[in-house]
Amino acid sequence: MLNTQTILQQLSDQGFKKTKVRELLIGELLKLKKPLDAQALQDFLSDQKLAVNKTTVYRELQFLLERGIIVEINFGDNKRRYEIAGLAHHHHLICNNCQGVEDVFVDQDLVKLEKKIAKEKNFAIHSHSLEFFGLCRHCL
Amino acid sequence: MLNTQTILQQLSDQGFKKTKVRELLIGELLKLKKPLDAQALQDFLSDQKLAVNKTTVYRELQFLLERGIIVEINFGDNKRRYEIAGLAHHHHLICNNCQGVEDVFVDQDLVKLEKKIAKEKNFAIHSHSLEFFGLCRHCL
DNA sequence: AATAATACGCAACTCAATTGCGTTTGTCAA
DNA sequence: TTGACAAACGCAATTGAGTTGCGTATTATT
The missing domain is CATH 1.10.10.10 (Winged helix-like DNA-binding domain superfamily/Winged helix DNA-binding domain)
Structure with a gap:
């Protein structure tokens, strides 16, 4: 809990x-x-x-x-x-200007991609890092 | 060149x-x-x-x-x-055991995803980081 | 209150990376 | 070829995140 x-x-x-x-x-x-x-x-x-x-x-x-x-x-x-820990699996949108952080949920897309890569490359993927950088709505 | x-x-x-x-x-x-x-x-x-x-x-x-x-x-x-710089846009498979690095090309999937997120979140994405960690075929 | 394991403070240290400053070197023009 | 000047370099010191050793303090249990 x-x-x-x-x-x-x-x-x-x-x-x-x-x-x-x-x-x-x-x-x-x-x-x-x-x-x-x-x-x-x-x-x-x-x-x-x-x-x-x-x-x-x-x-x-x-x-x-x-x-x-x-x-x-x-x-x-x-x-x-x-x-x-224990939050739903998500990634981050990081503002290069104000350093603010927003969560983003990338449904199953990543899981499917990982499986594809694992199979193609014969590589056992244990984890990944995915973060997005740019400008948030306030800093635009 | x-x-x-x-x-x-x-x-x-x-x-x-x-x-x-x-x-x-x-x-x-x-x-x-x-x-x-x-x-x-x-x-x-x-x-x-x-x-x-x-x-x-x-x-x-x-x-x-x-x-x-x-x-x-x-x-x-x-x-x-x-x-x-100037290589085709790619990501890396990093072996947690031998520290080896393999390239992986994630076609348009990421681009599409970025556009979707940018629109939904009203966030201008300039770049992203995406690396995969695990065990390569030799270390498995 | 005594005990023992966990938690904490402090100083020193590691490791990647940076800065200041004086010296050297590549380049270009006289 | 030789000055001259900016670019490049070496060296020592410094920064900043993170770690380690070791002695002390705190928490929980009896």
């Missing part, structure tokens, strides 16, 4: 602690439902009067990533971003 | 010098036709008995990029790679 307390409880059942950092990070990622980088998340914690070391942020992200609670998204600017 | 001397001449006509570094880098990128990172290119120059500082490699790549002679490709590992 996609809510902070449920996720925290699942982690707790596995022997991990319920910490304020964990709770706030999961909450923010659940709320914004968009890819955020380590810096943005550290800033968010600061705003919540919970200033933590960047190492803590990186470690927490690594922790959540390894447990499949978040996924890594790459915009091609050499900066890792993280998004809550 | 896609050959080293033509490109060098075009640059020369614009007032830039014909240097050995420039010539070798363009030649290698033209020959291999696959994305290479700065380290790989510096190593290549070394092999050609032309040991240069990494700054020179980075500056040359920046230079070629700004003039549209090469394009930047991102595999999501926070490392910039460069490929000669």
Whole structure:
């Protein structure tokens, strides 16, 4: 289930602690439902009067990533971003001007394409990255 | 035209010098036709008995990029790679095991998809990134 | 309250990439 | 051929994202 307390409880059942950092990070990622980088998340914690070391942020992200609670998204600017997992599979429209992010759902087209490629090239596709860059309606 | 001397001449006509570094880098990128990172290119120059500082490699790549002679490709590992520009538009199959790269041509499917999205979302798409990750036929 | 595992802070470090600045080299024109 | 000047280069220092080691603190359990 996609809510902070449920996720925290699942982690707790596995022997991990319920910490304020964990709770706030999961909450923010659940709320914004968009890819955020380590810096943005550290800033968010600061705003919540919970200033933590960047190492803590990186470690927490690594922790959540390894447990499949978040996924890594790459915009091609050499900066890792993280998004809550479990959202419907989608891709992003990234505005080159305002850096805004919109989701886009590419129905079965991609799945069909992947299968075609896998067969043709004899390559087992495990994942793909697909992001679109341009100008959003406001920046046009 | 896609050959080293033509490109060098075009640059020369614009007032830039014909240097050995420039010539070798363009030649290698033209020959291999696959994305290479700065380290790989510096190593290549070394092999050609032309040991240069990494700054020179980075500056040359920046230079070629700004003039549209090469394009930047991102595999999501926070490392910039460069490929000669002017190749037919294609994407990459990246093997998670041997790091090998295969090209894949995704006919008009993507173009159609882009137009559909652009219209629906009122978003001007300038470019996209699409790479596939998995296991190649040898590593399967 | 004691214990143990998890979580955290801090400093140092890695790795890709960039910057400042002084020097060298390619090019062109006298 | 030789100046002269911009382009190109080397080197050291720096930036920025991310990681590591290690000692300390916190959470949960008994």
